[in-house]
Amino acid sequence: xxxxxxxxxxxxxxxxxxxxxxxxxxxxxxxxxxxxxxxxxxxxxxxxxxxxxxxxxxxxxxxxxxxxxxxxxxxxxxxxxxxxxxxxxxxxxxxxxxxxxxxxxxxxxxxxxxxxxxxxxxxxxxxxxxxxxxxxxxxxxxxxxxxxxxxxxxxxxxxxxxxxxxxxxxxxxxxxxxxxxxxxxxxxxxxxxxxxxxxxxxxxxxxxxxxxxxxxxxxxxxxxxxxxxxxxxxxxxxxxxxxxxxxxxxxxxxxxxxxxxxxxxxxxxxxxxxxxxxxxxxxxxxxxxxxx
Amino acid sequence: xxxxxxxxxxxxxxxxxxxxxxxxxxxxxxxxxxxxxxxxxxxxxxxxxxxxxxxxxxxxxxxxxxxxxxxxxxxxxxxxxxxxxxxxxxxxxxxxxxxxxxxxxxxxxxxxxxxxxxxxxxxxxxxxxxxxxxxxxxxxxxxxxxxxxxxxxxxxxxxxxxxxxxxxxxxxxxxxxxxxxxxxxxxxxxxxxxxxxxxxxxxxxxxxxxxxxxxxxxxxxxxxxxxxxxxxxxxxxxxxxxxxxxxxxxxxxxxxxxxxxxxxxxxxxxxxxxxxxxxxxxxxxxxxxxxxxxxxxxxxxxxxxxxxxxxxxxxxxxxxxxxxxxxxxxxxxxxxxxxxxxxxxxxxxxxxxxxxxxxxxxxxxxxxxxxxxxxxxxxxxxxxxxxx
Numbered sequence: 111x112x113x114x115x116x117x118x119x120x121x122x123x124x125x126x127x128x129x130x131x132x133x134x135x136x137x138x139x140x141x142x143x144x145x146x147x148x149x150x151x152x153x154x155x156x157x158x159x160x161x162x163x164x165x166x167x168x169x170x171x172x173x174x175x176x177x178x179x180x181x182x183x184x185x186x187x188x189x190x191x192x193x194x195x196x197x198x199x200x201x202x203x204x205x206x207x208x209x210x211x212x213x214x215x216x217x218x219x220x221x222x223x224x225x226x227x228x229x230x231x232x233x234x235x236x237x238x239x240x241x242x243x244x245x246x247x248x249x250x251x252x253x254x255x256x257x258x259x260x261x262x263x264x265x266x267x268x269x270x271x272x273x274x275x276x277x278x279x280x281x282x283x284x285x286x287x288x289x290x291x292x293x294x295x296x297x298x299x300x301x302x303x304x305x306x307x308x309x310x311x312x313x314x315x316x317x318x319x320x321x322x323x324x325x326x327x328x329x330x331x332x333x334x335x336x337x338x339x340x341x342x343x344x345x346x347x348x349x350x351x352x353x354x355x356x357x358x359x360x361x362x363x364x365x366x367x368x369x370x371x372x373x374x375x376x377x378x379x380x381x382x383x384x385x386x387x388x389x390x391x392x393x394x395x396x397x398x399x400x401x402x
Numbered sequence: 403x404x405x406x407x408x409x410x411x412x413x414x415x416x417x418x419x420x421x422x423x424x425x426x427x428x429x430x431x432x433x434x435x436x437x438x439x440x441x442x443x444x445x446x447x448x449x450x451x452x453x454x455x456x457x458x459x460x461x462x463x464x465x466x467x468x469x470x471x472x473x474x475x476x477x478x479x480x481x482x483x484x485x486x487x488x489x490x491x492x493x494x495x496x497x498x499x500x501x502x503x504x505x506x507x508x509x510x511x512x513x514x515x516x517x518x519x520x521x522x523x524x525x526x527x528x529x530x531x532x533x534x535x536x537x538x539x540x541x542x543x544x545x546x547x548x549x550x551x552x553x554x555x556x557x558x559x560x561x562x563x564x565x566x567x568x569x570x571x572x573x574x575x576x577x578x579x580x581x582x583x584x585x586x587x588x589x590x591x592x593x594x595x596x597x598x599x600x601x602x603x604x605x606x607x608x609x610x611x612x613x614x615x616x617x618x619x620x621x622x623x624x625x626x627x628x629x630x631x632x633x634x635x636x637x638x639x640x641x642x643x644x645x646x647x648x649x650x651x652x653x654x655x656x657x658x659x660x661x662x663x664x665x666x667x668x669x670x671x672x673x674x675x676x677x678x679x680x681x682x683x684x685x686x687x688x689x690x691x692x693x694x695x696x697x698x699x700x701x702x703x704x705x706x707x708x709x710x711x712x713x714x715x716x717x718x719x720x721x722x723x724x725x726x727x728x729x730x731x732x733x734x735x736x737x738x739x740x741x742x743x744x745x746x747x748x749x750x751x752x753x754x755x756x757x758x759x760x761x762x763x764x765x766x767x768x769x770x771x772x773x774x775x776x777x778x779x780x781x782x783x784x785x786x787x788x789x790x
């Protein structure tokens with residue numbers, strides 16, 4: 111119960127901090143996200159002809175539920191909310207639910223740009239998911255377990271980021287893609303008038319944006335037990351180390367958005383399949399040999 | 403009630419403006435964008451995100467109808483600001499202040515909401531009263547919002563602006579027709595007008611496209627309104643016999659390049675670099691001296707040139723005889739630097755203004771929407787420029 115409350119608090123706190131940092135880096139006032147929340151709370155709903163309200167609700171609500179469910183397997187200090195034996199697979203599965211959320215949202219509003227944004231999401235998913243899964247499998251192989259806690263235990267001597275650097279880099283790229291953020295934000299791109307979220311306003315948009323930040327936080331937080339030794343660190347208590355490391359990864363992901371242009375999937379898919387997948391397999395092989 | 407009022411005030415402190423440039427609106431747009439950046443408001447990227455619609459210049463009849471459609475779809479609280487072509491920085495500031503006050507005004511927003519709730523909504527609510535052009539132009543302003551209207555057109559039933567409710571079709575709209583696509587599949591063909599109200603979009607451009615998925619199968623280009631004389635103003639003045647220095651023309655030209663760069667970088671999804679380009683543009687137009695501009699420009703140029711991702715994404719995009727999008731980007735950067743370096747050249751201006759690109763619809767066919775947006779942004783085309 112307590113862990114659950116802590117998880118939600120951490121998601122809200124880190125999500126808002128990420129939004130404020132993003133606003134600051136984007137040249138706006140730091141408090142802009144709070145103004146945006148107020149604006150969306152009083153905003154009316156946009157209407158489109160023949161929208162499928164049920165699918166839209168499912169899409170928008172699942173977008174915020176999925177990252178919370180993905181977050182329950184991440185150890186916040188010593189233990190996660192739910193210490194599943196297949197935690198890494200669970201995390202991956204919840205994060206793939208987001209594909210469904212975005213597709214339903216893009217489809218349900220019955221408008222061209224959101225639909226085209228949803229197409230882009232599918233292309234993006236095909237490009238990033240395989241290297242992403244290989245990166246996760248590399249961690250599981252190194253830990254000899256699919257439990258997040260075991261992955262942290264296995265890093266007592268040496269963090270995985272040190273001897274699996276390629277898997278870590280691939281994980282960071284796919285974390286951006288997972289949260290359709292920054293260079294991987296084509297599904298909600300400006301050039302598509304906002305893509306999937308183009309017709310969302312008021313509470314729908316608030317939930318959508320909150321879900322997106324929650325995803326970003328969860329993607330950053332999962333990097334800590336997977337690659338950065340979990341709560342390991344001197345002096346400070348382990349929960350604080352988790353928080354510090356998560357905030358560092360999160361800050362990096364937010365910063366990248368302002369430094370790198372958007373990556374189009376018609377170009378990235380080729381790079382992903384011809385470079386990232388072989389690289390991730392080589393990393394898997396190396397880890398496999400070391401473990402043997 | 404108290405909570406609503408408080409939220410409205412908080413929201414009004416952080417408005418999301420969307421700036422539309424209509425005919426003769428470039429000057430007002432630039433001043434408006436500079437003022438919005440100065441206030442550190444976050445511009446709405448698509449119009450649908452906005453609560454503040456800023457119209458610059460004097461929209462023609464068709465443009466005004468498109469604006470009205472966007473306005474009708476804009477969820478409240480909302481405010482509209484009209485900046486005339488001869489707007490001055492103080493008058494723009496006052497207009498924006500009034501709009502913010504309107505956004506925070508609970509009673510006004512209630513009245514607006516009640517008036518809208520009173521009349522039944524349909525996507526074509528205001529269209530019956532419009533004077534439609536028979537070629538089907540004015541009924542489909544493919545603005546940001548209701549792009550779904552594109553489905554109203556069928557392959558063979560070009561409906562124009564008339565309301566024909568087809569029995570048996572959902573919502574009275576004909577189903578999208580099918581056609582073979584580039585991979586030999588049979589896919590829906592949607593007729594979508596892209597523009598004229600989009601962010602980072604050339605003023606008045608409408609691309610009538612046929613989409614399958616997000617691939618453009620067919621495209622036609624038309625322009626609302628004529629060319630803009632703002633960027634060519636120094637040359638027009640010189641041609642009319644007024645004394646104009648090279649420095650003045652170079653300043654205007656560098657600002658034009660930076661404006662185009664801002665659009666291209668923004669469409670490329672690199673809002674940080676786009677903001678730098680626009681900040682430099684605003685300082686150029688505010689008559690900042692060369693010494694204050696040269697160093698920041700160099701730093702901006704270095705950042706853009708060093709981005710390998712940008713080059714990777716722009717390579718072989720929109721190749722015409724003068725090269726692809728990368729070479730056009732490089733050209734803009736080089737010429738901007740030259741123009742900034744020559745900001746102290748007081749010799750009289752002669753010659754003609756640099757020719758801007760035109761847009762051939764054939765360039766867009768066969769590419770994804772994303773590529774089409776990049777092609778258009780990398781050309782930043784204009785209709786025939788009006789000379790005085």
